Amino acid sequence: MRILHKILLIMGCSLYDRSFLKYYNLVKKNEFESYEKLRKYQEGKLRELIHFAYENVPYYRKLFNNLSLKPVDIESIKDLEKLPILTKDIIRNNRKDFIPYNLDKQRYVNKSTGGSTGNPLQYRLSKSDRTLGFAILCANWGYAGYELGDKIGAIAGSALISTTRSVLQDNLKAFILNRKIFSSFDMSDEYMNEILIKLNRFKPKYLWGYASSIYLFAKHIRNNSLRINFNLDGVFTTAETLHDYQRKIIEDTFSCEVFNQYGLNDCGVSAYECRMHQGLHIDMIRSILEVVDDDGNQLGAGEEGRILGTSLHNFAMPFIRYDTGDLGILSAKKCPCGRESPLLKKIVGRVSDFIYAPNGNKIHGEFFSHIFYEFDWVKQFQIVQKRIDEIIIRIVPDSKDRVNDSDLGRLRKIIISRTGRVDITIEICDDIEPTKAGKWRFIVREIE
Structure with missing residues (x-):
């Protein structure tokens, strides 16, 4: 049955964008690549992005001119320090200047941030970049043993699960992806009982969703001595800070490991925990992640700072040194799993927390x-x-x-x-x- 769902998933994603399998294989191929080659790939994509932004996006042309910079001045990740931090307010105040001259020739979707601060940001996302993001997610779930087509139970909201106005279309999408989806808006005892009943029938191999929602669900099961009729190979938590006490309750309840994740679509950054649990492996294919001080200077391992993201593939609305609003700490460790991508030691939380x-x-x-x-x-x-x-x-x-x-x-x-x-x-x-x-x-x- 999983083989059937694997075929359906690949076919469904390919109908949206034929690049899905190409991107998925790219990520899997580079999973154990050397750090030097991954960095070289990143910086090559960075130079392409910088040249595109300068030639096609009015905001960046003006910014570079005001700073007396040319695209050749940004050759490396370290060179990004020459550019200021990009904030949501800057984007809102210069919205028209973020429209590329060739936007009419691009395939893109309109998106919005979750608006946890009360003021969501509207932005454009290239369809190919969106596909790459999903390919990275699927490939890096593989750290926990996930394979395309495996059953996934999801407890989340709009930050993870995109919906349409058509219930039929949403149900078809869930079937193709082999998911059973539950809303995180209502975590009442009655609704959590309903979630468990349906998951017991569905028998997922993995559970995915907001850290707090899965924690509340796990605690509800434990406190009420409810019976779980499925065996999970892993739980993927994301979208919120996962605290140690939450991890323990979730792992004890479902008798499996928790694999924490971090990611944002607006600037493309993401990071994934492997079985070593030494930190989160930072994706180096889709974006560049920096941890900086308040002045935009890059910080070394062990220092808490702001997380910035530069999307390397979103030409519909390039974000360069975008302030995610999150605080993080890089790790100096090299993961014993053999992957050489750098580790995000800790996601401290939102700047506003x-x-x-x-x-x-x-x-x-x-x-x-x-x-x-x-x-x-x-x-x-x-x-x-x-x-x-x-x-x-x-x-x-x-x-x-x-x-x-x-x-x-x-x-x-x-x-x-x-x-x-x-x-x-x-x-x-x-x-x-x-x-x-x-x-x-x-x-x-x-x-x-």
Whole structure:
């Protein structure tokens, strides 16, 4: 049956873009290629992109002229430091200047970012680049043993699962890809029971989706001693920061390894965890990923900085040194798996995933994740900062009977020890509303 679905998947993808199998084979062929050859490939594609952007995209022509630069001045990844960081606001304020002169000759789709900050960005994506992204995803799922045509259960939203207005068309696509798809917008107990019933019938080989959604699903199964009638070879988490306590619950529940991923379509960057779990292998085919300081200087291994992406194949709307809004740390390690692509040691989270404290501290969301791990009755939480001295803590408990003054008092004490004196309001909720993309924001900062 998997062979049939493999053929269907290849045929379906090829109908959309005949390059799918070519790209898939390209990625598999280069999986264990030397770092030097991969870097050479990247920089060759970078030079092509820079020349195209200068000749065809008004924004980049103006930028280069203002900086007294020519395309020949950007020959290597290090040379990218000569260019400023590209932000969403720059793109919005110069939208017409990002239209290539030859756009009418290109095949592309209109896309939008998830808008987790409340302001989604509209952009164009070359059809060939979109196909390359999917080929990379399928090929690098192979780190966990995935083969084309294997059954996938998916719990996610619009950031991962694109839908149309036709239910028939969406169902046909899911059949071709051999997926059973569930929305992450409603993670109520009733809906999670329904997910499990349908997955028990479908019997997926892998589970894929938002880290928080799969974690909530796993915790629901454990807390209610529900029966799983399928055996997973792996779980792919993505789109959100995966915390250690979430990984443990997911792995214990499904008796398999979790393979974390990182990726954005707008600038093409992605990274994938292998069985060694030493970090995430950074894709070097589709894009260039940099970790930089606030001034755009490239940082070395072990230093936390902003993640920038340069898409090497999206000629419909080239993004060069695009600020992803994420924070990450590169690794100095060489993975023992034999792949020589560099490792992303850690995805720290969104730049906005922190709060300011009256005592001057800047406290990242990771601090709160570690706190709540101590309270096993907490199903979900959200920190909302209204003012510098006011924090609202929303908690969804497994059971309201387990909420107790002792734990809440200890929670207040731990937080105040880091923030200094703040007003803390704790709200016990039935649920926390997800973003429009179906993601769970655990830090909401309403002050600048």
